[in-house]
Amino acid sequence: MIQPYKYKAYNAKGRAVRGVVSAANEADLYNQLKSSGMELVSCSPVQKESALGGLSIMRPKIKTRDLIQFFMHLEQLQAAGVPMLDSLADVRDSADNQTLKDIMTDVHRSVFDGASLSESLGNYPKVFTSLYVSLIKAGEDTGDLEKSYTQLIKYLKWVDDMQTKIKKATRYPTILLVVVILTIVVMMGVVVPQIVGFIKNLGQELPFMTTSLMATSEFFQEYWWAVLAAPIVLFITYKTIRKGSEGFAYTMDSWFLRMPIAGVLIRKISIARYSQTFGSLFSSGIDVINCLKSAKKTVTNLALIEALETVEARVQAGAPLSQAFNSSGEFPTLVIRMIKIGEESGNLTPVLMQVSEFYTKDVDEAVQGLITMIEPMLTALLGIMILWIAAGVFGPIYASFEHINI
Structure with missing residues (x-):
C-alpha cells in the first residue's frame, strides 16, 4: 500500500x-x-x-515569487546544458520553500522513472496549473524548453506585478476602513454608554440625534455578537448558495459586472489576465483552440466565461480571431482592430503582447480611479460619524444651559 x-x-x-x-x-x-x-x-x-497532497494549513504556501525563482533556476541550468535530472536535483536542493522542495523530490523521482517533466508537474495542479503544464509540454514537443521557461517567467512576473500593484493601491483604503469600523465600535460600545447616564439625568426632552445615538449604542451593547457574526454568516451563506446553484452564481457574477465602478475593474482585470495568458501560450507555438481553452481557465466570472466560450465556438467554426473576439462583446474596438491587423500581417504574436500591455495599463488606471473615489468616501463617513456623536452628546448639554437661571 x-x-x-x-x-x-x-x-x-x-x-x-x-x-x-x-x-x-x-x-x-x-x-x-x-x-x-x-x-x-x-x-x-x-x-x-x-501529506504533500493534503489540505494541511501548516505547510508553507508556494508563492508566485517562489515559482519565478524556480523557473529562472531551470532556465539558467537549461541554457548551461545541464541534464534534466541534475537540474531538478539542483533546484530541489536549493529551494528555500519546504513544500516546493518536497514536490521537487517527487518530480525528480517521477522523471527518473521515465515520465516527462510536464507529466510530473501535472501531478500537482494546485501549484503548477494547466497553463504552466501546457507551456512546458510545448517546450518538450518543440525541443526548446528554455523558451518555455522564459515565457513562464515573463507571465509570472506580470502576475506578481499585477498582484503587487493591487495590494499597494488597496492598502490605504483598507487601513482607513478598519479605522472607521474600530471608531464606530469603540464609540458605540464604550464611549457613548458612559455618557448616556449623564444625559438621561438632565431631565429634559432629548432631540432625535441623541435618541438615535442612544438606541444605536444600546443595540451594539445588546447584540454585539450579532454585529460581529453577521458578516461571517452572510459570507458563508453566500458561498454555500453559490456553490450549490450555478444559476445564482451566474446571476451574481452578471450583477457584479454591472456595478458602476467595481464592475468595470472586475472586467478589465479578468480580460487582462485572459489576454496575457493567451498571448503567452500562442507565442509558445500552442494552437489557437488550446490557447483559448487554457486562457479561459484564468477567468472566474461566469458571465465573462460564457462570453469567452462564444469566442472559442466561433473560432472552432472557422471564424477569424478578430471576429470571434468582436462577437463576445467584451473587447473594445481598438483591441479588435489590433488583432485584425495582426491576422492580416501574419504577425499576431507581438500584437497579442500589445493587447496585454493595453489592458495592464487600463487596469492600473481603473484601480487608481477606484482608490481615488474610495478614500474621500471613507473619510467623509468617518467625519459624519464623529459629527453625529458630537451632536448627539453635546446637543442636550448645551440645551440644558438655557434652563439654568443665573
Missing part, C-alpha cells in the same frame, strides 16, 4: 534534506531517495491529511 513518508536524508553535497515522499514501504523509500542521489537517515509514515 502506497503511503506518504516523512524523511530526513543527505544529498550528494552533504546537505540535510527533509521532505515527504509516497512509497510502498521503507525499502521503497530508500530506493527512491537513492535514485535521486540522497542517502536516507530516518523516516516515519505520516497521515494522508498531513
